[in-house]
Amino acid sequence: MNIVVCIKQVPDTTDVKINPETNTLIREGVDSIINPFDTYAIEEGLRIKEKLGGEVIVMTMGPPQAESVLREALSMGCGEAILLTDRNFAGADTWATSYTLSRGIKKIGEVDLIICGKQAIDGDTAQVGPGIAEMLDIPCITYTGKIKDIDENGFTALRMTESGHNVIKSPLPALITVVKEINEPRMPSLRGKMNAKKADITHYTAADLACNLESIGQLGSPTVVRKIFAPPAKGKGEIFKGEPADTAEKLAAELKDKGIV
Amino acid sequence: MNEYNFTEDQLMIRDLARQIAEDKIRPVRAELDEKDEFPEEIIKILADSDLFAIFVPEEYGGLGGGAMELCIATEELSKVCGGVAVSYAASGLGAFPIILFGSDEQKKKFLPAIASGEKIAAFGLTEPNAGSDVGGMETTAEKDGDDYNLNGNKIFITNGGVADIYTIIAMTNKSRGARGASAIVVEKGMDGFDFGKKEDKMGIRATVTRELVFEDCRVPAENLLKREGLGFIVAMKTFDKSRPGIGAQAVGIAQGSINEAVEYASQRIQFGQPVSSFQAVRHMIANMSTKTEAARNLVYHAARMVDSGVKNISKISAMSKLFASDVAMEVTTNALQIFGGSGYMKEYPAEKFMRDAKITQIYEGTNQIQRDVIGLKVIKENKSGKKK
Ligand SMILES: Cc1cc2nc3c(=O)[nH]c(=O)nc-3n(C[C@H](O)[C@H](O)[C@H](O)COP(=O)(O)OP(=O)(O)OC[C@H]3O[C@@H](n4cnc5c(N)ncnc54)[C@H](O)[C@@H]3O)c2cc1C
Ligand SMILES: Cc1cc2nc3c(=O)[nH]c(=O)nc-3n(C[C@H](O)[C@H](O)[C@H](O)COP(=O)(O)OP(=O)(O)OC[C@H]3O[C@@H](n4cnc5c(N)ncnc54)[C@H](O)[C@@H]3O)c2cc1C
Numbered sequence: 001m002n003i004v005v006c007i008k009q010v011p012d013t014t015d016v017k018i019n020p021e022t023n024t025l026i027r028e029g030v031d032s033i034i035n036p037f038d039t040y041a042i043e044e045g046l047r048i049k050e051k052l053g054g055e056v057i058v059m060t061m062g063p064p065q066a067e068s069v070l071r072e073a074l075s076m077g078c079g080e081a082i083l084l085t086d087r088n089f090a091g092a093d094t095w096a097t098s099y100t101l102s103r104g105i106k107k108i109g110e111v112d113l114i115i116c117g118k119q120a121i122d123g124d125t126a127q128v129g130p131g132i133a134e135m136l137d138i139p140c141i142t143y144t145g146k147i148k149d150i151d152e153n154g155f156t157a158l159r160m161t162e163s164g165h166n167v168i169k170s171p172l173p174a175l176i177t178v179v180k181e182i183n184e185p186r187m188p189s190l191r192g193k194m195n196a197k198k199a200d201i202t203h204y205t206a207a208d209l210a211c212n213l214e215s216i217g218q219l220g221s222p223t224v225v226r227k228i229f230a231p232p233a234k235g236k237g238e239i240f241k242g243e244p245a246d247t248a249e250k251l252a253a254e255l256k257d258k259g260i261v
Numbered sequence: 262m263n264e265y266n267f268t269e270d271q272l273m274i275r276d277l278a279r280q281i282a283e284d285k286i287r288p289v290r291a292e293l294d295e296k297d298e299f300p301e302e303i304i305k306i307l308a309d310s311d312l313f314a315i316f317v318p319e320e321y322g323g324l325g326g327g328a329m330e331l332c333i334a335t336e337e338l339s340k341v342c343g344g345v346a347v348s349y350a351a352s353g354l355g356a357f358p359i360i361l362f363g364s365d366e367q368k369k370k371f372l373p374a375i376a377s378g379e380k381i382a383a384f385g386l387t388e389p390n391a392g393s394d395v396g397g398m399e400t401t402a403e404k405d406g407d408d409y410n411l412n413g414n415k416i417f418i419t420n421g422g423v424a425d426i427y428t429i430i431a432m433t434n435k436s437r438g439a440r441g442a443s444a445i446v447v448e449k450g451m452d453g454f455d456f457g458k459k460e461d462k463m464g465i466r467a468t469v470t471r472e473l474v475f476e477d478c479r480v481p482a483e484n485l486l487k488r489e490g491l492g493f494i495v496a497m498k499t500f501d502k503s504r505p506g507i508g509a510q511a512v513g514i515a516q517g518s519i520n521e522a523v524e525y526a527s528q529r530i531q532f533g534q535p536v537s538s539f540q541a542v543r544h545m546i547a548n549m550s551t552k553t554e555a556a557r558n559l560v561y562h563a564a565r566m567v568d569s570g571v572k573n574i575s576k577i578s579a580m581s582k583l584f585a586s587d588v589a590m591e592v593t594t595n596a597l598q599i600f601g602g603s604g605y606m607k608e609y610p611a612e613k614f615m616r617d618a619k620i621t622q623i624y625e626g627t628n629q630i631q632r633d634v635i636g637l638k639v640i641k642e643n644k645s646g647k648k649k
Contacts, residue, residue: 187281190311190324193273 001054001152003045003113004105006132007038007073009066010122018228034069037117039076040178043185045115046077048150055079057108061089061100067201074196075188082108086205091218094123098131100216103209105136112152114175118143129177139174145181265561270326271333277310278337290342293467294613299423300345300467307349308378316353318360322373327568328502332509332560339513340520343617344467346513348381350506351419351468354625355382357499358428358444362486371426371446383424385415385447385473386496393630395430395493396438400475402431402445407482409433409445411475414457417624421471422456425449428499429473430492442492446484453478464616497575500625502567504578508560508585511621515553515589518596518614519546525609526599542599549592556585576638583631586621593618 011030019026034042045056058073060066061084070081084104092100105111114136116129126142133140145160152172159166160179188196206216214220238254240247255261263272285306286293293300307313315330317323324330331353338346356375359367359382374380391397400413411431418427427447434441447454457472486495523546526537536542563581567574597604597611604611622628642648 187285187306187310188277189309190270190273190277190314192311193277194270197269 001048001052001113002108002111003049003054003056003115004108004111005038005041005045005056005058005073005078006101006114006116006128007042007058007060007069008035008117008120008122008128009033009060009062009069010035010120018230032065032069034072035117035120035122037119037121037178037180039117039185040180040182041115041117042073042076042078043183044147044178045113046186047183048113048147052151054112057082057111059084059101059104061085061092061097061104063090070201071196071199072188074199075192076186077189077192080202081199082202082204084204084209086207086216088206088211088213088217088219091221092216093221093223094125094127094131095222096216096218096220098128098135099220100206100209100211101128102132102135103211104204105132107204107209112172114138114173116175116177118177118179126177129175133175136173136175139170140176141168141170141174142177144176144178147176147182265557267333270324271330274312274315274326274330275333275337278312278334279340281306281310281312282338282341286338286341286345290345290467290610290613291607293342293344295466297461297466299420299469300348303345303467304348304378304381312349313352313378314376316360317356317372317376318368321368322376324376327564328505329561329564329568331506332564335506336509336513336516336557336560339510339617340517342467343510343514343517343614343620344465346510347419347465347620348423348468350503350510351384352378352382352424353506354384354499354503355420355424355426355428357502358384358486358495359426359446361498361502362444362491362495363446364487367446367484367486375426380425381420381423382426382428383418383420384499385418385421385427385429387417388414389416393627395442395496398430398432398442400429400431401435402429402433402443402480404433404482405479408479409482409485411445411447411453411478411480413475415473415475416458417460417470418473419468419470419624421469421473422459423469427473428486428495429475430496431475433489433492437490439493440490442496443489444486444492444495445480446486447475447478447480451478451480463619464613465620501574501578504582504625504631505560505564505567507621507625508556508563508581511582511585511589511618512553512557512560514614514618514621515549515556515585515592518593518611518618519549519553521610521614522546522549522596522599525603529601536599536601545595545599549595552588553592556581556588560585576635579626579631579634582621582625583628583635586618586628589618589621590615 009032012033017026049056056078057080058078059082074081119126130140141157141159143160144157146158148156154171157168159168240250312334314324315326319325335346335350359371375382402409402411429445429447430442432441433443453476455474457474460470527535529536560581563577566577593615597615600611603609
């Protein structure tokens, strides 16, 4: 079973600041970590590999510094790491990122399963996983909370929804995005860290991947960011306490008063 | 140079132990303290992360470190939970006699499983009538054909019942007194080896302290370390190597309590300002930090001397344990003071640090005994012209 896990390097904080002029995230002075949801993707890949054999390849698109998150993934037990790095990749939106990653996966050749985190904690779009699947023209199951009965031919997944879950059978190759309920990611090991420090990381440029230059980076990004702003703080809520009959009456009066009903 | 001149591997050990302590131990430490049992899940995580391999030579499945590596990991774990740290470090204590005195065959047999964390080790010296005075030892190991026949009780044994591999000191020839003791490796499950009273402790409750009971326990003679009569030498050399580890535990506990106290003091407002702005509190923090830093450096120095292979390490090793544990007791008491009334409550971690600190002044030789060791050594050195 050949498994590719796509991970993203994100700033180590949920309290990111935005440059008001460029409308982009300010990354200076903030440590980078593996997008937390992607650690569940790595763990799931490792578990499937431990059961069925094969290899877990971890991949990211980013600047050369993104090697550090790849090494962290290697220290958890991934067998190989690939960095897609090229000046022309810069400024990619979710579409261009999905395209570039899909080119990287094609370059690997035979891949059975691709695993992504459900979303990145900085961008929060949850689009890249499905985007890759679309470009590779393979099935995609998002919000996977459990994988059952996996073998070379296919698997059954529980797809978590707000009210419960769907049970979905899929053939392979396929792409899944995972939620954090799926497992508990392991800690790296010392031997893993020592090996990861010395490991060779494969670099691919746009030319290596035979990318269409109009489809990558800023140029290949149809998204236009007009404005980014922090949403205004919500007003203070009010809780009516007391007997249900009284509180319901108060609520109705308040809603009428405000012209909502 | 980094702050303490750590090697790259040592930095890696520190970072990994810190990560495990923060992510996996901190969320459950209060529960572990309450439950008073061996932290099996956490120990499994430490094992999977190769932390049991860092004090075992490479040729026996380890990563080839020594006392210093064990100190670094123990300090980090102790910053969050002194109990988990002991459950971990005591496996090193049980392994040291085998590392120091075992034959190649014995090392091949026992060390790989200790290095992988698949098996936990323990060290059994103390008895009801043999605490500080090991001369009072009553447990016997009589040679009988190809076996030793063990009879007697060991008390207060860390990882008792949990460990698979026990280095036991017992009398093989009572008439020879101190030269009649021997070190023998006993494995859990051997006939006649059982476990007795489990202690209900004041602190380090995330570790099991239990009695070992030997009743005609037959141990193959091949499990004898080195040769008969070396039992107390094995014990002393083991402690020389392990005492900096107790120092590291003490430093970790002290530092952990400082970290929490400083955070609290910066947030707690009285008289319209954070209590950390009062000179009385700041000076306390300054003294606590300075003493802990001094203890840390003494511990690292002792551990590095141990690993350097120089001969006379009893004194520096005892000094590191003595000083660091006294500092830990003082520092944790003051950390609690900084928490005010909240510090006295179990809801906050201050009182646990204080309870956990106390043991470091007692085990692996009480601090009175450490002073005996140090004093005697200094006087001897002085007489033989080796003045500092
Ligand atoms: C939690 C815990 C874990 C332990 N784990 C282990 C273990 O894994 N393996 C093991 O073998 N043991 C273990 N021990 C035992 C520990 O090492 C002993 O408790 C310690 O050595 C002290 O012995 P004692 O308790 O008999 O005290 P005692 O020797 O009875 O001492 C009582 C008091 O008298 C003082 N004293 C005794 N003799 C002298 C002297 N000559 N001069 C001045 N003062 C003196 C002592 O300092 C102490 O204050 C553990 C103990 C505890 C509490
Ligand atoms: C078991 C228990 C029983 C209690 N019973 C009662 C009771 O029956 N009735 C009652 O009213 N209270 C009671 N208390 C409360 C107790 O009196 C307070 O905890 C105590 O006065 C300290 O206040 P604090 O906890 O708010 O500490 P804080 O005032 O928050 O002190 C925190 C730290 O800052 C230091 N500090 C604060 N101000 C200064 C300053 N200006 N200069 C220098 N250092 C400063 C303190 O010394 C301490 O080290 C009880 C507390 C406990 C733990």
